[in-house]
Amino acid sequence: MSHSTDARHVSPNFITEIIDSDLAKGRYPEVVTRFPPEPNGYLHIGHAKAICLNFGIALDYQGQCNLRFDDTNPEKENYEFVNSIRQDVEWLGFKPAQVLFASDYFEKYYECAVQLIKDGNAYVDSVSDEEMRQLRGNLEEPGKPSPYRDRSVEENLDLLARMRAGEFPEGAHVLRGKIDLSHPNMKLRDPVLYRILHSSHYHVGEGWHIYPLYDFAHPLEDFIEGISHSICTLEFENNRAIYDWLLDSLKGKCGFPENPRPHQYENARLVLDNTVLSKRKLIIMAEQRYLDGWNKPFQPPVISGWNDPRMPTISGIRRRGVRPEAIREFIRRVGVSKTNSRVDLSTLDATIRDDLNFISPRVMAVLKPLKVIIENLPAGHLEELDAPYWPHDVPNEGTRKLPFTREIYIDQDDFMEEATSGFQRLTLGGRARLRYAYNITCNQVIKDDAGNVKELLCSYDPESHDGPKGVKGVVHWVSAEKAVPAEFRAYERLFTVANPDAEEGDFTDYLNPESLKTFRGFVEPSVLSDSKETRYQFERVGYYWQDPEESTPGNLVFNRIVTLKDSFAEQKAEGRGPRAEGKKPKAESKPQVKNQVVLSSEEKILVDAYKARGLNESEAVTLARDEKLSSYLSESGEHLSHLASWVIGDLSGAIREGRNTITLEQLSSLVSKIQSGEISNRIAKDVLAEALESGQDPNAIVETRGLKQVSDTGALEAVIRQVMEQNPDKVTAYRSGKTGLIGFFVGQVMRETKGQGNPQLVNGLVAKLLG
Numbered sequence: 001m002s003h004s005t006d007a008r009h010v011s012p013n014f015i016t017e018i019i020d021s022d023l024a025k026g027r028y029p030e031v032v033t034r035f036p037p038e039p040n041g042y043l044h045i046g047h048a049k050a051i052c053l054n055f056g057i058a059l060d061y062q063g064q065c066n067l068r069f070d071d072t073n074p075e076k077e078n079y080e081f082v083n084s085i086r087q088d089v090e091w092l093g094f095k096p097a098q099v100l101f102a103s104d105y106f107e108k109y110y111e112c113a114v115q116l117i118k119d120g121n122a123y124v125d126s127v128s129d130e131e132m133r134q135l136r137g138n139l140e141e142p143g144k145p146s147p148y149r150d151r152s153v154e155e156n157l158d159l160l161a162r163m164r165a166g167e168f169p170e171g172a173h174v175l176r177g178k179i180d181l182s183h184p185n186m187k188l189r190d191p192v193l194y195r196i197l198h199s200s201h202y203h204v205g206e207g208w209h210i211y212p213l214y215d216f217a218h219p220l221e222d223f224i225e226g227i228s229h230s231i232c233t234l235e236f237e238n239n240r241a242i243y244d245w246l247l248d249s250l251k252g253k254c255g256f257p258e259n260p261r262p263h264q265y266e267n268a269r270l271v272l273d274n275t276v277l278s279k280r281k282l283i284i285m286a287e288q289r290y291l292d293g294w295n296k297p298f299q300p301p302v303i304s305g306w307n308d309p310r311m312p313t314i315s316g317i318r319r320r321g322v323r324p325e326a327i328r329e330f331i332r333r334v335g336v337s338k339t340n341s342r343v344d345l346s347t348l349d350a351t352i353r354d355d356l357n358f359i360s361p362r363v364m365a366v367l368k369p370l371k372v373i374i375e376n377l378p379a380g381h382l383e384e385l386d387a388p389y390w391p392h393d394v395p396n397e398g399t400r401k402l403p404f405t406r407e408i409y410i411d412q413d414d415f416m417e418e419a420t421s422g423f424q425r426l427t428l429g430g431r432a433r434l435r436y437a438y439n440i441t442c443n444q445v446i447k448d449d450a451g452n453v454k455e456l457l458c459s460y461d462p463e464s465h466d467g468p469k470g471v472k473g474v475v476h477w478v479s480a481e482k483a484v485p486a487e488f489r490a491y492e493r494l495f496t497v498a499n500p501d502a503e504e505g506d507f508t509d510y511l512n513p514e515s516l517k518t519f520r521g522f523v524e525p526s527v528l529s530d531s532k533e534t535r536y537q538f539e540r541v542g543y544y545w546q547d548p549e550e551s552t553p554g555n556l557v558f559n560r561i562v563t564l565k566d567s568f569a570e571q572k573a574e575g576r577g578p579r580a581e582g583k584k585p586k587a588e589s590k591p592q593v594k595n596q597v598v599l600s601s602e603e604k605i606l607v608d609a610y611k612a613r614g615l616n617e618s619e620a621v622t623l624a625r626d627e628k629l630s631s632y633l634s635e636s637g638e639h640l641s642h643l644a645s646w647v648i649g650d651l652s653g654a655i656r657e658g659r660n661t662i663t664l665e666q667l668s669s670l671v672s673k674i675q676s677g678e679i680s681n682r683i684a685k686d687v688l689a690e691a692l693e694s695g696q697d698p699n700a701i702v703e704t705r706g707l708k709q710v711s712d713t714g715a716l717e718a719v720i721r722q723v724m725e726q727n728p729d730k731v732t733a734y735r736s737g738k739t740g741l742i743g744f745f746v747g748q749v750m751r752e753t754k755g756q757g758n759p760q761l762v763n764g765l766v767a768k769l770l771g
Helices: 014-024 045-060 079-091 102-118 129-136 153-165 214-225 240-250 279-287 314-320 324-334 345-357 525-529 567-573 577-581 601-612 617-625 627-632 637-657 664-675 681-694 698-704 713-726 728-735 739-752 759-770
Strands: 032-035 064-069 099-101 122-125 174-177 192-196 210-212 229-233 263-267 369-374 382-388 399-405 407-411 431-434 439-447 453-461 477-479 484-491 516-523 536-538 542-546 556-562
Touching: 014 045, 014 229, 014 263, 032 045, 032 214, 032 229, 045 064, 045 079, 045 229, 045 314, 045 324, 064 079, 064 102, 064 214, 079 314, 099 102, 102 122, 102 153, 102 174, 102 192, 102 210, 102 214, 102 240, 122 153, 153 192, 153 210, 174 240, 192 214, 210 214, 214 229, 214 240, 240 263, 314 324, 314 556, 324 345, 324 681, 345 542, 345 556, 399 407, 399 477, 399 525, 484 525, 601 617, 617 627, 617 637, 627 637, 637 664, 637 681, 664 681, 664 698, 681 698, 713 728, 713 739, 713 759, 728 739, 728 759, 739 759
Parallel strands: 032 064, 064 099, 229 263, 369 453, 484 556
Antiparallel strands: 122 174, 174 192, 192 210, 369 407, 382 399, 407 477, 431 439, 439 453, 484 516, 536 542, 542 556
C-alpha cells in the first residue's frame, strides 16, 4: 500500500522507505506504531520528536499508534507522570488508538519466562552483581559461564516461582537469558531478564516481587500489541539483538503468531544546544534534589518545577506560550536521520517566530517605564487614536484604540540625555515620534536626589499625526493613566554553554543566572478585552502571552515566548551575553570566555563585506565562519541576500554533512517562485525538506505535486465557511466587535490549505465572509 505525500505528517525518510517496502511486500496488514514513555518524569522536547514520528507515521499510513506506559520499574513511576504524559500527547494534537500499560502484561511476561526456561533459553542465576560483571568478560575477552548456568529446567522453574512469591531478598537471584557468552555484542552475553524487587506498583498494586527489565519487557510489549514498526533512538541499536533473539525464540509460542512479528528501527535522538534532555538531570532541576545521595546546595537560578517556562519539558514549553503547531513544524524541519547531531536552539526559536507572526496581534507594552509629561496638553486630555493590530506584510486586518493622554510612559532605553553615535530616539532637546501618534520634543529632564532620570517634560506637535516629518526615531509608549500594570518575565537560554554535559564539573554550574529577568511595567488596555490565550507581539519587545497559572485580570503576568530576533546569536557574535561575561571558574586555569564566538581579522572583513551585500549580522557571521556554506553561496552574486537565509536555515545541516543534493541554481529558482507569489514560504520549506530526503529537484516537486498557491476564490471560500462553522463562538465575537480575531480565522484557513492559500486573497475573503 502506497500513500500520498500531499498531506503527510512525516517527511519521507529511511523509515518510511522501509514501511513502503514492507507494505508493498504484504509483510504487515497495517502499520501499527507505539509511543512508549516510562512514567517516571515529565516529557521533554526530545519526546515530542518521538511522538510526532510515531503518531505521524500511523496517520500517514492510515494505521494506528498506541500510547503505552512502559511502567516496569515501580520505584520511580506514578500517576502524576502518567497524567502529564497524556496531557502532553493530546496537546501536541494526537489521539492514541489505545492507552495501554506494560504492567498489565505482567502475567504474560511470566508465561514467556517460563517458556524460555523450558526451551533451555533462560536460567536463574545466583551470583552477585560484581561477580556477574567479572564473568561477562570484556570486548577483548569472552565471558565465562556462571556456576548456575546449567541448572535443570525443574530447578529453574522452582526458583522462578519462589522468586515471584517473594521468598528471597532483593539481589539473591535474577533470571538471565542463555544466549552467547563470547558474542562481541556485550548485550547478548546472557542478559538479565528479571530481578527481585519488593515494591508495590502504582498501577497493579501489591502481589509482584519480580519485575522485568527493559530488554525483556519492551519486545514482548510490542509483540503483544501487534506493533509492526518499533521505532527507537540510536542508543538502543545494540539492544536490537536481544529484541530479535527474544521474539524469534517465542514466535509461535505463548499465543504469539509465527508471523508477522515486530521489528525495531533506530533513528537519531533530538539533541539541543544550551539545554539538557537527560531525565535524570531534569529531575535534579525540577525537584531541586540530587540523586544517588549526592547532597549539594542549589545556586541561582532555581527552577520552579517541571513546567517552569525555562525547562525543555513539553509542559514548560506549553506554559511559556509556544503553540503545538510550532513544535510539530520544528520536528518536521529537524527530520529523521541515522546520524546524531546537535540542533541550535535558534532553529527552534525561528520556527516559533514563523508560527506566531501571523497569529499574534501587535500591541505596545513598556517594561521599564519612564514617565513623560506632555506640557502643552491640558490635564484630563484623552484622545483615542486608531492603531492597526497587524503590519503591512501580514495579511490580517483589525485595529484597536490607543488612549493618548497628557502623561505617558516610554521605555527607559528609548531616552538618552546626550545621544551616543547611532542613537536615534529621544534626547534632551531632540525629537522622536510616538508610535501611531505624534512627534514629541524633550524640553527638560527631572532627576531624583541620586541623579537618576525620573521624568521627562516634553511638548508635542499636534500637526504631526499624519507623518513623522523628518523624525527618524520611533518609540513605543502607553498612557500612564489608562495603561494596565503587569509583570513581564523575559526568559533566556537555560545554560550558558552549548553542551553542559561536555564541560568540567557539574552541569548545574552552567545554569544561566540571567535565564529569567522580571520587569514591572505597563501594557495598553486593549489586552483586557482579549482571550487569555492570545499571543501578542509587544512591538519592539518580543512575543508574549499571559502566564496560564499565575496571571489574573487583577494581576497580569506575561511570559516572553520568544524574542523578535535571534538576539542570543548576535550576543555570541559580538562577544556579549552570559558566556562572554564569564562564570565563576572551577579553577584558576579555566577560561571564562569558553565557547563564545571570537572573530579573526579576516572574518571581520568578511562579515563587513556580507553585510554590505544585504545580510544581517547573524547571517554574515555564520557565512564568515563556515567555509562550506560560503562556498555553496559563492556564485550567488546579487541574489546572495535572498538565498543566504534559506541556506543557513534549511540547508546548512545537509551541506555540512555532505548530503546536500540541491544545487544553487535549483534553490535560486525556488526562491524566485516565492518572490513572484507562485508559492509560499511554508511550501518552500516543505519542498526543501522532501528534496533533501529524495534527491529530487525541489522545483520538480512543486510542479509534479501541484503545490502552487491556491488562488481559486470558490475553493478558498469553501474552506473559510468550514472554519467559520467549526468556530461559531469566535464568529459571534468577531461580529460583536472583536475584529482582532480575523488573524485567528486567516491562520486556520492557511493551515487547512496546508499553507497554500494566497495570503492576500485569504485575508480579503475572510473579512468579506465574516461581514
